[in-house]
Amino acid sequence: xxxxxxxxxxxxxxxxxxxxxxxxxxxxxxxxxxxxxxxxxxxxxxxxxxxxxxxxxxxxxxxxxxx
Numbered sequence: 001x002x003x004x005x006x007x008x009x010x011x012x013x014x015x016x017x018x019x020x021x022x023x024x025x026x027x028x029x030x031x032x033x034x035x036x037x038x039x040x041x042x043x044x045x046x047x048x049x050x051x052x053x054x055x056x057x058x059x060x061x062x063x064x065x066x067x
């Protein structure tokens with residue numbers, strides 16, 4: 001987990017920064033941007049990390065749908 005956090009800290013920082021900056025844009029723009037970020041992260045990661053990013057994308061989609 002520590003290795004995971006160190007390796008992908010920048011990616012998670014980008015995601016959180018993107019979420020914070022896109023709240024004012026509305027759900028559709030946020031969903032579009034998050035899906036492209038999730039695709040990029042899944043392509044970037046390998047092995048078990050891709051499953052973790054898949055879970056992250058799932059949680060973010062749930063958050064967006066429930067808005």
